[in-house]
Amino acid sequence: MTPGIDRRSLQHFDWVLLGLVTCVLGIGLANLYSASSPGVESGLPPEFRRQMLALGVATIGMLVALVLDYRRLERLAVPVYVGTLLLVASTLVLAPVTRGNRSWLIYGPLSLQPAELAKVGLVLAMARYFHRNPPSEIRRVRDLWGPALIAAGPVGLIVLQRDMGVAVLTMLIAATYLLFVRIPARAWAALSAAGVVALAGLWTYVFKGYQKERILDFLDPSRDQLASGYQQIQSRIAVGSGEFFGKGYLEGTQTQLQFLPTQHSDFAFSVLAEEWGFLGSVTLLAIYFMLLIWGLVVANNSKDSFGAMLAIGVVGMLFWPAVINVAMVLGLAPVIGVPLPLVSYGGSQLLANLVAVGLLMNVSMRRYIF
């Protein structure tokens, strides 16, 4: 038997979790096929083929992440964290500047966005920290310097890559843990209220249109003004025109006419909404959010705090990009290039998120082991 797997943990394998993830992946692939098929004369669309390949690699990643008992992984947390940081750092030296940022490592036909993997390293390191310093005992703001430092590593490097969107996302994942610390409610309220009011005030009253454009451009260098205004209009039309039942698979006119340039990646959800309507969109969101809730259940059932903290981090990894992405597609947030985890096109994203899911399974299947 493989070390770390025994009969008991296999008996308790989390089939619910696997089922939910499989549903999301299946919907994502079917949707990607539709989104990438226009313009393809014969055979499978190249994006679809590449995503299948990435899925194979990512599945192996997931299996690796669940085989070794997560309590042993605690010891590996720091090396993994440092390793992913080094990988991100190497892009600063090795990666060519593309669309204003350096975030891709290219190995022949393969390309990797190490920032995605850095999220896994971050979650492992954070879980280890909060395992040793239980969040329930953190009662003062100044006790947060440790986790802040851990988060600063990847965030800082990603800022240097000039990939602001991903940097903000990574920060949000780290911030997930704030929900569990016990700093006084007054401090919380004051801090966040001040932040929100300041930002909202600046955005509404101080910044002029072109300045907002510049800030958004800064957050996401790959966006351009022409595209984003257009994308919001087209995304709204695509989603709305799906009505209740949708236009049918491969029948979405917005999709098949390629009104949305990044419909297979950032706007994947709008393709689904157009072709499967309210019914399909709500179904996917329901499954996806059930997956998130299930992650919290795994955290709650975990035998030890490292498992719980790990599960919370994974939920954060799946939650924040999904919120930003869906809000963007539905016109509730500005156009920032963030893919929908497990659904959008993109191999690095798929790998990182499936490894995270593997960690979640790992924690879940060992919930009865002492």
Place this chain on the structure above:
Amino acid sequence: MSTRLAGGQPPIEGRLRLAAALILLVLLVFVIRLFQLQILEGDELRRRSEQNSVRQVRLEAPRGEVLDREGRVLATTRPAYRLEVIPNDLSSRDRTFAALGQLLGAVPAELDAKAGSSKGIRRFRPRVLADDLDFETLARVESHRFAMPGVRTHVEPRRHYLSGSLAAHLLGTIGEIRADQLEREEFQDYRSGDVIGQTGLEASFEAHLRGREGGRNVVVDVAGRQVGDPLLEVPAVPGGRVVLSLDRDLQLAAEEGFAEVPEGEPPRMGAAVALDVETGDVLAMVSRPAFDPNSFAGGIDTATWRGLTSDEWDPLQNRSIQNHYPPGSTHKAIVAAALLQEGVIDPQTTAYCPGFFRFGGRSYRCWKRAGHGTVNLMDALRESCDVFFYTYGEKLGIDRLAIYVKAFGIGRTPGLGLGSEAPGLVPSSAWKRRRFGQPWYPGETVSASIGQGFNLYTPLQLAVAYAALANGGKVMKPRLVLRLETQDGITVKSFPTEQTGEVPVTPARLALVRRGLRAVVEEPHGTGARARVPGVEVAGKTGTAQVVRLDRVEGLKENEIPMRQRDHGWFGAFAPADDPEIAVAVFVEHGLHGSTAAAPIAQRILARYFEKKNGGPLVAATEGEQNDSGD
């Protein structure tokens, strides 16, 4: 559910419940928003999607211009009009195609077939019915378009090479980006269907020439016509200019030189290169046979493409850089410099030429059967005596010779920056061992001394070598592009001149060789008399490179020798002989003789250069005796 955390820590269950509540709240917000868009506004948005009322129109950036050194446009971009149809939007196919048939002078059934089906997911995609409409047809179609929904005209910038095939190999070609190119990182912001430089300068300076695409978001009506002002417009940024070192006049002269063929002879093939000896500026660069790059500009048709690729003489190859050939006697100038520098000969050293040279039990022929008698270096260069070079070349030895030939820039790519340059070949004993696993035979040195055997030069390399001979020993990197400019003429980048080597021969000895080459053109009995330019002293060397063994063509009249078996003709030159400014290399593939085929082309280039410099026709000098028979 109670928490079972070890270590008696306070439960986190409360906070997990809070997290779950927040997650469900977000889900609720999304479902409400979906309800709003898909149920409440669904009908309205469905209607808009069916009208496709907002379209994004790409504004293609015009490709940058390519100019010659005096600012004359060689390649530019002009508007081309295309007639397209969107099958889905056609109201009546029969009526529309009947009308279009009349307007275009085409068969309606063929147009119908071209338009494709009105069903299936491709029905929304525009199909091209006619490309590059002339203005009259365009006006006719436009005036009837209101009656033909689904039909539209589309204007796009198209590459235009003003002088057709002039400098075609240099300028290169454009074409749709290939699937394998799309995969490459450097082309990651290209989309399938984009046009990209595929060869020549178009490919080398793609990033500068391309510009940046713009776009326009417009509201359109059911017929696809724009309604009102654009919602948003980002103008395209035109591509920048590339300013060449090329002189269009010299380029024309060189091309004319190749075009002019005596009665009954096949069109001349080969290459010519003219360089500024001090800067290495490429003033002219020709390769023949050529092609018209305009035929690639709107997507090349299959027949033309097949014609170009199946042509046995390969018109797409740039013979001045992409292929190398045995240099024949043009090589002797370099051998002479090596002989002098190594002290094997001095200007007084003589050899006796009886018309052949015996070595190692074999006889090596001089091109002049009767022999040249006693000759010194001057005589041997002027009349291209083979025996003189056989005699002392063998004494010099192949490895010492190789050092000099390499120093003149042969055997390495000159670095023009057009991609795939041939390196030429400098044989040596080490090379032969590496390549064939055999020792070098002294008899091979004999052949190598007159440029036969293994030696290979590209025409550009010969020009670079002769420029080095002319400028006192500096091997210059040929400079094809002077600078990059924005489309308004602001310099973005200049390319400095660059010296890549130094010939290890003293100036006085190089001057001796130059004197010998002057004699080739200017003195009686010289083989290069056809390169004479009135009022200017020219120095040069003819060359004839054997293609098949002599006995294969022995006894045949020259015009009876099959094309493939005819010798190549070369001419390397520079002028003025005493203070050179320009170096020229001409290669005529299967041209029989350097003196008759290549020298006249060099003459045209040199004459045009000095006419321009003089600002008028050149003063004729006295006619000298010509020697056409030899090489």
